[in-house]
Amino acid sequence: MLRKRWLKKMNNNTPLKLVLSLLLFINFTLPLSAAKCESPFADTAASRRHQQQKAIVFPVPPSDPSRLFYVQRNPNTNTLVYDINIDKSTGKPDKDAPIHPYWIRYNEKGQKEELNYIQRKFAYGLVSKPLGNDKYDIRFVSYKKFPLSLMKAADGKYRIFATVNQKQIILNNIFIRIEGGSFWLPNVIYVEMKGTDPATGKEITERFKP
Template identity: 35%
Template sequence: MKNFLIFSFFLFSFLVNAQEGYPTPPKSANRLFYIQHNENKNTFVYDAIFSSKDILDEVNPVDIYRILYAEDGSKKPLTSIQKKLAYGLDIKKIDKNVYQLSLVSYPKQKLTLKLDQQKNPIVQTTVNNKLITLNRVFLKQKKGTTGISVKLDYILFYGKDKNGKSLHEKIVL
């Protein structure tokens, strides 16, 4: 039992500190979530776009860009390869101010973009049967995989549960 508790503590510490030393993008009222990975500290950011007050843009409800922390910290659009094969989104309108999103690189993980009760944009997803209001995602890349053939060991989803309590869930691939 003692060994199990020690193992659990180290596993929890590893998961919580998976992004230790990684920069946090500047706060934004329209921030949905951001993605980081273990290969460098560059960050992929997803912000909501409104066409008018309290109405998400019907044509393009999400602004996706990257912050090049591994270089000079500049903000850049995604490259066409990043849009088509990795960090771009497939977006489907479900209802007024409700969209189903999925990353082009992991289409089976459905995300829902909507406005909360205070009219703030949020993205929710279900991981391990838990509903998460998403804040950030961390991707752990398999050693020896690069470029277009990148494979992942796991994905960590960070956010809050329905009661506002912080949580993280892991999908092992």
């Protein structure tokens, strides 16, 4: 029934590839170990989960000169971090892998952990395309319809730029809010992006429902 309701919400003209990409992006917001246990989005536990999620405090990853942006989502605080990967021989982004993604497992012992193969190739990994002048087109492997740009900002540091509502921002973090649904088809309430206006330095928050 949930699947039918979700499909009705989708525009008939929505490309199937885009829908599948979005599902992949959301499906892997949980550690793979979750697949071995009962779905954390089971309807029978919806009320309890809602109360638990209210109490979650999402930590801000420690400051790092290499930091570009990070991604968080409920129901836990495990955080995906994306840092610039500089080639020490040139002082510029590595041409093959300009960005290094990894976990900070706050929900465990707070340890750093590399993405596994599936997460890297189908969910949280990035694909990059050099555009010249040390600028790169960056896309999530699971959601390539959302373009990002890696380039130097006015302060001379490499930043990730995103265009939201026809406005360019320096992306700082993304948050995905999920309530109910199933493990393979969660109910995404919204995706929120926070960034900085490069012209004014003002913080900007944009929210949308996929």
